[in-house]
Structure formats: structure tokens, C-alpha cells
Amino acid sequence: MSASSGYRYFSRRQIIGRGLAMAAVLLSGSLGVVTRLMAAGRPDAAFAQKHMSAAVSDLFGDLPVEKSERITIDMHDLAENGAVVPITILTDLEGVEAVAILAQENPIPLVALYEFDASLQGYLATRIKLADSTDVMVCVKAGGKVYQTSRFVEVTVGGCSA
């Protein structure tokens, strides 16, 4: 391959890359501006952590994590099927910015992170997998502070294989 053809190939890639970047900018402009939601994107480092507390410090940095009675985790103490465990989170904290669900005994303790806009109420319900009997922790970032609460859930059949 001659030098010139190599150069042409590179420039074509560049043009495509720039075109895609431009399209992305145009698209994000037309979809409306994200006001409160974090621009940081997916917390890959926190998903890679093998311990809840490490994942929490990856998510929220140096912010102190305070135990709070104002978060309620509504779920059964005994989960028969670890593959599908309903969980409802309620909080009356003002200005919720993010909610994280973690389970210590899961292979990946960070289950999910939800970024909230100001127009969302302190309510979230979903279904998660639990590999084994475990502490389930919910962290809520509100008004620039991080609050957490946790509870123990006994799992009869783990959801690891699901």
C-alpha cells in the first residue's frame, strides 16, 4: 500500500468521524438540554468494583455518606426467587439528584444508578437480582449530600444464573 492511499483512507475515516460528531451535536440540541442530569455518563468504574463501599465512593467521590431515616426501602425480608426481587424506594428528601441500588453479595454489587431531574418525586420501583442473602443498600444524593439506608434480605434461591 502506498503512502498516499493510506493517507486517503485516514482522511475518509476522519470525515466520517466528524460527520458523526456533528450529527450527535445536532441531535442533542434538538432533543432538548439536560439540565440536572449528570453529564458524566455511565459510571463504569463503580460497576467494576467488588465492594459496595468502593462503588459508593466511586459514584459520589469525597461526599460523606450519612445514614438517613428519610429513605424507605420497601421490599420483602425473604426473597424466594433471587432472580426477580421487587424493590420500591421512597424518600421525602428534597432535591433528589441520584439514586443508587447496591447489593453486597452480588458479583457486581452496583445494581443500578438512576439520575433524577427536579420534576421527579422521591419514588422508584423496579425488580432486581440478588445472588445470595445480602445487605441491600440504597444511596440517595440530594441537595449535594449523600444519604443511605440498608436492610438485610434473605434469599432462598439465588438469582445468579438469571
Next chain:
Amino acid sequence: MAETIKIRARINQGVAEVRTLIRHPMTVTRVNPDSGEVTPGHFIREVVCSHNDKQVMRCHWGQGVSRNPYLSFHVENAAEGDRLTISWTDNQGASDSQSITL
């Protein structure tokens, strides 16, 4: 990938109570202990919920969210005729989006 998202919502005193079901396998990455063979997981990475073109919630999911995920949340300042959009993207690049009018 059509029709993987079901959205139900009702307005209660200006608050939209949204419930969503997404059809998705949500499998985890597995390593066969005998052969060491790795079966890659297939799961939704991101879900974006918008209310009248304004993003109200962005979910970053890992492999710990159950198969056919259920998601429910409450949006304030909602009125009849408002548009609600849910879209997801998984780790294999597949995606889907669904809108409803409240």
C-alpha cells in the same frame, strides 16, 4: 426490535404515575467453570425517560436488573396531552424507543 416497551401512566393531581415494562433477556456474563468458556451477558445499559422532550430520568443499569425489567416513577407537573418517551440501549448496541400521550 419493535414493541419491547410497554408504558402505562395515570395522572393523579398533576403527578404522572408511570409504570414501564421492557422485554429484554438481561443475561449476565458467565464463565463455564470446566471449559473456561465465556458467555457474554446481554443487558440494557441505559434507559432514558423524557417528559415533553425534557429528560427526567436516566438509568444506568448493570447485570443485576431482572429479566424483562419493570420500572416505575412519578413525574410532577404532568397534564393530559403531555408526551412521555422511554428509550433503552443495551450492551450489544440494540435499542428501542416508545412514546405515549398522557
